[in-house]
Amino acid sequence: xxxxxxxxxxxxxxxxxxxxxxxxxxxxxxxxxxxxxxxxxxxxxxxxxxxxxxxxxxxxxxxxxxxxxxxxxxxxxxxxxxxxxxxxxxxxxxxxxxxxxxxxxxxxxxxxxxxxxxxxx
Amino acid sequence: xxxxxxxxxxxxxxxxxxxxxxxxxxxxxxxxxxxxxxxxxxxxxxxxxxxxxxxxxxxxxxxxxxxxxxxxxxxxxxxxxxxxxxxxxxxxxxxxxxxxxxxxxxxxxxxxxxxxxxxxxxxxxxxxxxxxxxxxxxxxxxxxxxxxxxxxxxxxxxxxxxxxxxxxxxxxxxxxxxxxxxxxxxxxxxxxxxxxxxxxxxxxxxxxxxxxxxxxxxxxxxxxxxxxxxxxxxxxxxxxxxxxxxxxxxxxxxxxxxxxxxxxxxxxxxxxxxxxxxxxxxxxxxxxxxxxxxxxxxxxxxxxxxxxxxxxxxxxxxxxxxxxxxxxxxxxxxxxxxxxxxxxxxxxxxxxxxxxxxxxxxxxxxxxxxxxxxxxxxxxxxxxxxxxxxxxxxxxxxxxxxxxxxxxxxxxxxxxxxxxxxxxxxxxxxxxxxxxxxxxxxxxxxxxxxxxxxxxxxxxxxxxxxxxxxxxxxxxxxxxxxxxxxxxxxxxxxxxxxxxxxxxxxxxxxxxxxxxxxxxxxxxxxxxxxxxxxxxxxxxxxxxxxxxxxxxxxxxxxxxxxxxxxxxxxxxxxxxxxxxxxxxxxxxxxxxxxxxxxxxxxxxxxxxxxxxxxxxxxxxxxxxxxxxxxxxxxxxxxxxxxxxxxxxxxxxxxxxxxxxx
Numbered sequence: 049x050x051x052x053x054x055x056x057x058x059x060x061x062x063x064x065x066x067x068x069x070x071x072x073x074x075x076x077x078x079x080x081x082x083x084x085x086x087x088x089x090x091x092x093x094x095x096x097x098x099x100x101x102x103x104x105x106x107x108x109x110x111x112x113x114x115x116x117x118x119x120x121x122x123x124x125x126x127x128x129x130x131x132x133x134x135x136x137x138x139x140x141x142x143x144x145x146x147x148x149x150x151x152x153x154x155x156x157x158x159x160x161x162x163x164x165x166x167x168x169x
Numbered sequence: 170x171x172x173x174x175x176x177x178x179x180x181x182x183x184x185x186x187x188x189x190x191x192x193x194x195x196x197x198x199x200x201x202x203x204x205x206x207x208x209x210x211x212x213x214x215x216x217x218x219x220x221x222x223x224x225x226x227x228x229x230x231x232x233x234x235x236x237x238x239x240x241x242x243x244x245x246x247x248x249x250x251x252x253x254x255x256x257x258x259x260x261x262x263x264x265x266x267x268x269x270x271x272x273x274x275x276x277x278x279x280x281x282x283x284x285x286x287x288x289x290x291x292x293x294x295x296x297x298x299x300x301x302x303x304x305x306x307x308x309x310x311x312x313x314x315x316x317x318x319x320x321x322x323x324x325x326x327x328x329x330x331x332x333x334x335x336x337x338x339x340x341x342x343x344x345x346x347x348x349x350x351x352x353x354x355x356x357x358x359x360x361x362x363x364x365x366x367x368x369x370x371x372x373x374x375x376x377x378x379x380x381x382x383x384x385x386x387x388x389x390x391x392x393x394x395x396x397x398x399x400x401x402x403x404x405x406x407x408x409x410x411x412x413x414x415x416x417x418x419x420x421x422x423x424x425x426x427x428x429x430x431x432x433x434x435x436x437x438x439x440x441x442x443x444x445x446x447x448x449x450x451x452x453x454x455x456x457x458x459x460x461x462x463x464x465x466x467x468x469x470x471x472x473x474x475x476x477x478x479x480x481x482x483x484x485x486x487x488x489x490x491x492x493x494x495x496x497x498x499x500x501x502x503x504x505x506x507x508x509x510x511x512x513x514x515x516x517x518x519x520x521x522x523x524x525x526x527x528x529x530x531x532x533x534x535x536x537x538x539x540x541x542x543x544x545x546x547x548x549x550x551x552x553x554x555x556x557x558x559x560x561x562x563x564x565x566x567x568x569x570x571x572x573x574x575x576x577x578x579x580x581x582x583x584x585x586x587x588x589x590x591x592x593x594x595x596x597x598x599x600x601x602x603x604x605x606x607x608x609x610x611x612x613x614x615x616x617x618x619x620x621x622x623x624x625x626x627x628x629x630x631x632x633x634x635x636x637x638x639x640x641x642x643x644x645x646x647x648x649x650x651x652x653x654x655x656x657x658x659x660x661x662x663x664x665x666x667x668x669x670x671x672x673x674x675x676x677x678x679x680x681x682x683x684x685x686x687x688x689x690x691x692x693x694x695x696x697x698x699x700x701x702x703x704x705x706x707x708x709x710x711x712x713x714x715x716x717x718x719x720x721x722x723x724x725x726x727x728x729x730x731x732x733x734x735x736x737x738x739x740x741x742x743x744x745x746x747x748x749x750x751x752x753x754x755x756x757x758x759x760x761x762x763x764x765x766x767x768x769x770x771x772x773x774x775x776x777x778x779x780x781x782x783x784x785x786x787x788x789x790x791x792x793x794x795x796x797x798x799x800x801x802x803x804x805x806x807x808x809x810x811x812x813x814x815x816x817x818x819x820x821x822x823x824x825x826x827x828x829x830x
Contacts, residue, residue, distance in 0.1 A: 058210075061177035061218045068173050097338070103210050117336070123372065126338025132217055148337045149397030154220035154228070166396070169343050 051168050052076045052093060056086035056100035056112065057130065062153075066099060069157035070164060083107025087115050090122055096168045098127040099151065099160075102138050110138070110145050117146035126167045130155075174271065177222045181267050184211045185260055192256050199248035208256075209238050215263065223271030226283070227263060233287050234259050237294040246294035255289045262286055321352075321385055323410045329359075329377035331400040336372035339398070345378065347394045352384015365479045377402070383410070451544065454505055458691045461494075461501050462784030465692075468494045469783075469805035502689050507547050509587040509596065510538030515551065516558055516585060523562045530569065530580040531562055537587035542594050543689040546666055550596070550686075553659040557598045557682055558583060560656065565602030565680050575677065577601065593710055594688055599681040605674035607631045613640060629767050632672040636660040664816055666690065667708055667799055671767055685710070693802070693812060694782050698761060698774040701750040704810040706783065706802060707772065711763040711815040715777050718758040732760060732771055741771030742822045744813075747797075765819040772818070785812060796821050 053075050055066040060081075067077040078093060080086040082104040090098065098116075102109040109129055116122045126148040131139050139150050151163050191208035195201060212235045220228035234256075240246035262282055269275075275283065326348070330341055348354055359377040363369075382391070391405050468490055475487035513535040524531040542550075566572075566581040573579065586597040607628055614620045614634045626634075634640060638657040663670055668686040687693070687710065695706035696715075716734055718741075731738045741760050760771040783802040792798070799814040 059180055059214045059218050061173050061180045062214075062221065064176045065173040065221055103213055105210070124336055124338050126340075130217075132213075143400070146337050148334075148339055153217040166343060166347060166394075167338065167340065169340070169346075 050074050050076050051096040052078060053164060053168075054078050054080060054086060054089055054093070054095045054098045056080045056083060056089075056098060056104070056109070058082055058101060058104045062101065062130065065155075066160055069160040073161055073164075075164065083109060083112030083115075086112050090116060090125070095125055097164060098125060099130060099164075100127060101130045102142070110142050113142060113145040113147055128163060128167065174222050177218050178267065180218065181215060184215050185264055185267075187211045188215075188260050189257065192253050192260065195248045196250065196253040205238070205242050205248070209235070209242055212238060224266065224269075225272075226269070226275050226279075227266040230259075230266065230283055230287070231263065234263075234290060237290045240294045249293065252290075252293045255286060255293060259286050259290065321383055321410060322387070323408050324380075324382040324386065324388075324391060325404075325406045325408045326380040326382060326391060327377065327402070327404045328380065328395065328398070329402040330374045330398065331402075332373060334398075334401070335374045339374070341374060341376070341378070344394055344398070345380070348380055348382060348391070351386045351390060351394070352382050354383075355381040360485070361482055363481050365481060367479075454501075454544070457501055458505065461498055462691065462786070464494055465498065465784050466803045466805075470807065473805040498692065502543070502692065503541075505544045505689065505691075506541035507544050508538060509540045509542055509547070509550075509594070510535070512547055512550050512554060513538050513585050513587070516554070519555065519558060520562070520583060523559060527562060528568075529562060529566050531566060532580050532582050533585065534582060535585045540587040540589050540594055541688075542587075542686065543691070545690050546594075546686055546688075549662055549666055550684075553662045553684070554585070554596070554598065556656065556659050558585075561598060561600040561602065561680065565600040565604070567603050571603075589688070594686050596684040596686065597681055598684075599679060601679040604676040604678055604680055605632055605635070605672070606676070610634055628674075629672070632674060633767055635672070636670065664814060667693070667710075667814070669711070669764065669767075669816065691784060692782060693785050693800075694780070695802075695812065696761060697778040697781050697804075697810065698744075698759075698772075699776040699778055700744045700748065700774050703750075704778065704804065704808070705744070705774075706781070706810050706812045707761055707763065707815060708799070708812065709780065711765060713762045713764055713769065716760050716762065716771075718760045718773055734762065734771075737769075739769050739771050741773050742818065743773040744818075745773065745775070747818070747822060763815045765815040768819070770815075770819050772813075772815075783810075 051074075053066070053070055055063045055077060057063045057066075057079075058081055063079040063081075067079065070077050078089055078095070080089045083100070084107040086098065086100060087107065089095070100109040100112060107115070113127050113129075116125065116127060127146065129139065129142040129147045129150040130153055131142075131150050132153050142150065148167060149163060151159060188208055188211040191204040191211065194204040195208065198204070212231050216228050216231040216235060219225075219231065237246070238256075241248060241252075246252075262279075265279060265282075269279065328341075328344070330339055334341075345354075345356055349356075357379045359379060360375075362377070363375040369375075388405060388407075395401065395403050468487075471487050472491060475484045478484075516533055516535070520531055520533040523529075561583055562581075566583075567575070567577075569579055572581065582601050584597070584599045586595075586599070588595050610631050611620075611626070614631075614637070615622050617637075617640060619634055619637050619640065620626065636656045636659065640657065660670060663684055663686070666686055667690070668684055671683040671685065672680070673683070674680040687708075693706065694709040696709050696712050698705050698707060714734075716732075718732070729740045730743070732741050733739075739762060741762075758773055758775055759777050760773050761777060762769055762771045764770075783804075785800040786802060787793070787800055788795070788798060797814055797818040799812045799817075801809050801811050804810055
């Protein structure tokens, strides 16, 4: 069965870049435009991994990670943060909230695929 | 789906519009935090996506633009009309950079604008900005250094995931798999931190791993595997390549350390094996066995304590010791093992002598002489076998003329056969003689008052009578056998060896006596039962099944209690009564059905505790004569349990009943 990756980003281009990278590798990619929609998508779908942006309206990436980690039914899904070089301190904050890793923007197809396969095989 | 770049350009338009709107709002209301955040987010997204899709100049420009706005956001600079003006100009510059397209160098005019705008922004917000146009290109430094190592290196990696990492979706198995993709690995888990079940949290990773990795790998490649494990305990050390590290894929598995005690292989069977051997005094072997017995008991006590304390470190060690003791025990037992052929060898001469003494032509065949049995059993076995072979030739084998009349070959055959069956060895003496004469046995038994004349007995029960003391049916008493000490002496010895005797005989075709013996005398597989407050061990070899003692389905017949098990009625003995504890009224009792002297007999007990393997301790001189006990053993808690001799108990119960009757 193909694995499902949820990409949460307010930028449609980032979401579609991730989908473009992962779909040819056999992953199913679903998209959400902010943390709140991401949380809803997580509850509605069997998601194997989440790639989320930090800075989003409504609910930002870190808030979403905290919400996921405090919900026992969503426990254990690996969440990877999309960060930029200038967001090192956010990376730590995300880690403490329960992120399993991060991807520094800009990223390319190989980088996304390498991280996803490291996380969920 | 349109291409991500198209999506980006569309999105960029929206973002620029959002930026413009936020800036215009700020022009009217400079303190509005929401619009500051909106402007900031628009810039941030533009930068991130711009870099992604090849708009490097745009990314660089916004990077500095963003830095300036960061000052506004954190309160160290303020929105002024000047700032809004420059920011709006910057927005237009961004639009121009977007129009330029991806992967394109700045035109001189754009570079000039770039520089001027950043200088102004820096001036207004007090930031240190430097236009991309003035910075040396970083292109050469940013790409991965392709200094791929080609020589093999050996790495010692220790990895313990941070607490709670499993709950965050960390998959150590994937990390280990990724490592083994880099080269040849040997992974050893460290389990000492794994707690007992009661305090075990499934979301917690308690295991650490030590990985020996050999391959053309540099440190960076290994660190890359553990990229996201920054809070894990991770040590990566390079160690010396060893001879065993050379590429030998087939050998690699063998290099894995076997943590369990290796099963000792039994020494090569038979005497023909040419390996070196050492002669030792038998008494030293006995000493070794005794000490091992104490070790087994101490180990059982350790196991009991470790299950009480429930500390994984202790129970791990206890299990390791158990495995080692088991291995040591098997090795020690195997040292004491000798081939049965050592006994069989003596019979060639005996059969030859007997056959000429009695004028009967008899040939001896042996099978399974390589079967190994404990030395003590070998020693004890000679006399019973001599009796049995004598009996066969004397009573079993007919005289030559009778054989001829029955169409049998003139030379009779006696066969000695040994084979191992589970934890037992079967030794069979068979002949092709006349078989047991059940009528003669019956008459003799009545004459000797072993049975009453009206007693009806099955053929098997009649056959067992030949082992009664003082029984002898030979009509002429020869000097070879028939002195009435033969077969009961055999039974005495076999009982002492905790063995059983099974007789099968067909008139005119021959007799087969099978001795069923344990492989060793020192260790017993037993079933522990409780009678009243005492524990007893019934040799497992004799046990057939355990059933609940029902309140019904029992009858009393001629002083015997019978219990219905499925289709058949099985007599049973109440051990409680037999031992005179007098508590037999208790409810919920159980019956252990054993085979004793060829019969199925039940022993009623208060409870069946379980199976155990234990070391037999001989009874003291004073207790050795007590019938029904084969020895004693010390349990894990230090208490003593007596080992029951099923055959003797049945006989004793028979005697008690006969006296009562």
